[in-house]
Amino acid sequence: MSDILLKVEDVSHAVGVAASTIRKYSFLIEKQGYTFSRSNQGALMYDKDEVSIFKEIIQIKKQKNMTLEKAVQRALSNMSDMVDIADISRGPYDDMSGMSDVQDMSKAIAAMQAQMKAVLDQNEKVLLQNQELIRKVERLEDTSSLEKEKIENRDKLLLDAMKEIKETKKVIATSLEENRKALQKKWWEFWR
Template sequence: MEERVYWTAEAADMVGIGTSTIRKYALALEAKGYNIQRNDKQQRAFTKKDVAALKRIVELTQAGVMTLDSAVNTVIAEFTEVDPSEEQKNEDIDDEKIYSANDVAAILEHVKKQDERLDRIERFNRELITRLDEQTNYITESINKRDDQITSAIRELQDTKKLIATSAEEKAEHPKGFLSKLFGKK
């Protein structure tokens, strides 16, 4: 049974990018030795494996960490079949991955952006802490003012009660005279 193939437009739909981008990625793969089948009219016939390789290129390049060239090299390493005698060599190479200058520059740029983002977050956090401290101070001052006003009002009430009590005692000590009782003078 022959494996199902997909033409450029079908592969573009499956991967989720335009046909011109599929052609560009296919050319980049072929330039590095990746074999994509062609029909008699030299039209590319993509297998499921080819479509998966193209999807992987899209993932790597859209993540912003790899250039197209680096992504193609990575995909070729992932999707090409390895000769068993070459397998040990590839394991040694995997242990000593070598990144191109473009890869390093892209990674450094990504790290720089992350550092800038962290700096912004730290500044924002410091500003939030400052505002929180200001609010806490305002609330504390407001509570203290309210407490002072309540204390002052209680003292005034106590003083008033004392005056009333003193006045009542004075009245009790000086009873009304006979004439004031008789004529109703207070």
Template structure:
């Protein structure tokens, strides 16, 4: 079993861009196909940044998916179901795996049972949900800070507008007072000149 794990870990993997070029499709189409296969139980390797890594077997499955949808005119949903069911039927049963382990010449150390692809996906989803929650909380905090800043800016603007209006009203009153004084003095001048 250790040899199998070592072989899988040494198996060359391909990026999504490489596989898309190899299949002659766009990267978004490859993502769509991969997600559809995953929804039906197919499992792709993931790197430490949670990007899909494609093995040769995965590329073969994707090529078959392409054939089923383009040449045999199956819907993508039907093709995904068919391929996932084929993969499950071709996978060795747990009894076969345990029998091959018992017949091994050297006694292998007891290995913890591997987590199933479904468990890995659940863990990945849980981690993704936690990241989304953290991002959501950060956005809410940022929005609250922006709203507080906007409220304080509006209060300051209102204070300045009120002061400006008050200053304008005071200036108008002073101008009116000066005009009235000028008018009064001019009336007295006219009266004094007449005498």
């Protein structure tokens, strides 16, 4: 296996079949216990040895009249550099100490790194969302404190206005009472 990983479209061009066929073959191969590399976004990725598996499957299908599943099984069994299917059927990093091939270990490590990167990316997104929520809450608190201050100012103005009205009513009432007394006094004086 090499370090260069190819996308489905690249493999389909190299092998001469549609990308959907490569995906179908990949599914059948993984059904046999083999695990392909995946990108951070989860897209299938292939190395040159895996491309040769697809070429082998296509060649077997052309030469012999057999089902696709049997062609996949035969291509996997014909691959000389493939690890025993029983070893591959384990997860890519269930037990790294039992892996005999350095390439399998590096593939498992790459898969773990891809998963860790995906988790870190997800954590970064959540962190950014949390920071945005905190900013929104702070803006709301600022807005609500301004609104509270406006309401307090309005209430103070209303209370001041009510006090003035009350004082004005007292002055008016006192003035009216004085005027009434003055009129009464003048009326009695008028008859004298």
